[in-house]
Amino acid sequence: MCGRYAVTADPATLAAELDAIDETEPDEVRVGYNIAPTSTVAAVVDRHERSDDAPEDATGDVRRRIRAMRWGFVPVWAKQIQSGPLLFNARSESVATKPAFRQAYSRHRCLVPMEGWYEWVPQESATRSRPVKIPYFMSRADGQRLFAAGVWSAWRNPDDDHVLLSCAVLTTAAAGALARVHDRMPLMLPPNHWDQWLDPDASAPDVLLTNPGEEFAEQIDVRQVSTLVNSVRNDSPKLIEAVSSSAAAGSDSETLF
Structure with a gap:
């Protein structure tokens, strides 16, 4: 799974890097080292130009855009935002068929930029009766930014007609040594x-959902934090x-790598 990540690039920086249009409002998007579900995050989409004469997605050139989205997917048919479990991840193996995501997967796909993501590994401790959860951070060894596959929706609030954009990060089976941290990882x-x-x-061609395998895992640096x-x-x-x-969990803890 992916339940916490870091992203240090603001929407303007992402727009410049990707030759995209920044459609976010000032200070609307959270940037930092501890991004959690329900935060408003930056997501990358390709959409048609909007016009007064035609709805979005109907006409006009397609441009890459940076949009602010709630990390926690709200299906378009939901009666209210908190009408079910918090859908911040979507399994790549079932995203095309699962009722909550299949419509979004068809036409509303996005990228979620990040420097890396966190996972927690339970480890036994000689000083505590319960295992302690040790956090690890995964990022590219060369320092380059990662882009996770995602799906998004435009949910309209029936009470005030406000439209909320929200997204979920796709996950896949952890590859290579990453499986020692968690059995799932974001689909980059x-x-x-x-x-x-x-x-x-x-x-989207089904091949895009293919697990990246050990070649991807070999590019990822894993460190205890x-x-x-x-x-x-x-x-x-x-x-x-x-x-x-030893600094994180006591001298009796074991390192994974």
Whole structure:
């Protein structure tokens, strides 16, 4: 799964890097080292130009755009935002058929940029009766940004007609050594897959949902980090700094790598 991640690029920076239009409002999107579900995050989409004479998605050139979305998918048919479980992840194996996501997968696909993501590994402790959860941070070893596949929706509030954009990050089976941290990981897409994934007028080829395998895992640096990340109130570069296993959970803890 992917329940927490870091992204340090603001929407304007992402727009410049991707030759995209920044459609977010100032300070609307959360940027930082401890992004949690229900946060408003930046998502990348390809959509047609809007006009007064035609609805979006009908006419006009397709442009890449940065939009603000709630991380926590709300299906278009939901009667209210909190009408079910918090859908911040969608399994790549079932996204095309699961009722909550299949409509979005057909035409509303996005990318969620991030520097890396966190997972927690239970480990036995000699000083506590219960296992302690040790956080790990996964990021590209070369420092490049990652882009996770996602789906999004435009939910209209029946009470005030307000439209809420929301998204979920796709996950796949963890590859290679990453499986020692968690059995799932975000489905990251390389740049050569972006055009097909974001195409608003066509279905995504099934091959884009293929597990990236060990080749991807070999590009990822895995490091144990401070338990400061456990609280969403903490947000600083210290959260992604490597710490020793003894500093994080006591000298009896075992390292995974």
